[in-house]
Amino acid sequence: MKKLTFLLLAILFVSVSCEKFKERHDKETPCAVVSRENVPTAVVSALESKYAGVTVDKWFNKDNHGYTASFASGGVRKLAEFNNNGTFVGEDVENDGEEGEHEDDDDDEDDDEGCDCETE
Numbered sequence: 001m002k003k004l005t006f007l008l009l010a011i012l013f014v015s016v017s018c019e020k021f022k023e024r025h026d027k028e029t030p031c032a033v034v035s036r037e038n039v040p041t042a043v044v045s046a047l048e049s050k051y052a053g054v055t056v057d058k059w060f061n062k063d064n065h066g067y068t069a070s071f072a073s074g075g076v077r078k079l080a081e082f083n084n085n086g087t088f089v090g091e092d093v094e095n096d097g098e099e100g101e102h103e104d105d106d107d108d109e110d111d112d113e114g115c116d117c118e119t120e
Contacts, residue, residue: 031060031068031115042086043067050088051080060117068117079117 036044039059047056047069060068066083077094 029115031062031117034059034061034067039067040084040086043082043084046082046086046088047080051078058117060115062117063115070117 036056036059038061043066047054051069051071051073054069054071054073056069056071058070060070062068062081064084066081066089068079068081070077070079072078079092079094081089081091083089
């Protein structure tokens, strides 16, 4: 009976510990908003080349892995992500009804923690 009680308590402890870890791990982390002056020239040039004539509302530092620009183009809100040397990584188009938060979707399975670009 003591072994069964101990086993049940151990299972309960592990379950609670895992849940606490998951809660801490799942917290949203906003990306740092940076001024245009703090964005590498190569990134700004790449954006201006790809999206001629847009005005960037916000620049985000994506966990020191790159930068994301938030802007409107053709009446649609967009986020364009570039790595630190200016290579285009991807684009996120904000659909009607989205809340204005865009998470990192890195394919690196070891790096599950990413920041959120809050566009509103």
